Amino acid sequence: MGEKEILMGLAVAVLIALLVSPFASPWPDGLERVAKDQGFLEKGEEPPVFAAPVPDYSFPGICNKEWATSIAGFIGTMAMFGIGYGVAVLIKRRKR
Template identity: 45%
Template sequence: MKRWAMVLLLALVIAAFLSPFASPHPDGLERVAEDLGFLKKGESPVLRFSPMPDYTVATINDERVSTALAGVTGTLITLAFAWGWTKLISK
């Protein structure tokens, strides 16, 4: 198996099986926004219509499966963006 395929497989396995165990506590920026009282001001219409708000897939009720699917989807989107960007700048 090619090296890039192994790396992709590893990234997808990590996204699928480890993301459901991520900390439920807010990240640093969200925590500061909570502490300083401007968290609600940061919620724009873009976030309300996000395809994966809070790293979940809205149509799936099982929280762990939803988070795993969001992790895999995010990994694939990031890979596609990076691949496209490198193709664009390498020309």
């Protein structure tokens, strides 16, 4: 993969996270739907075992909901690129 393609691939991911994520469907996903229909949703609504810093993809401290999602998506996507790349480098190094 050349540098140009890496940047293009990353750009597509970043644009999706930045521009499309605020307009994603707010409806519950398949599991939430089933949990709701069958009445076990509240089992998952106790406080989580570990409190994550950016719950529900909403960057803290930003009032506008769309912007909060967009920024969380942007930072998450960039970080995820670094993590995926880093893990691959580590695995490659381990081999030698």
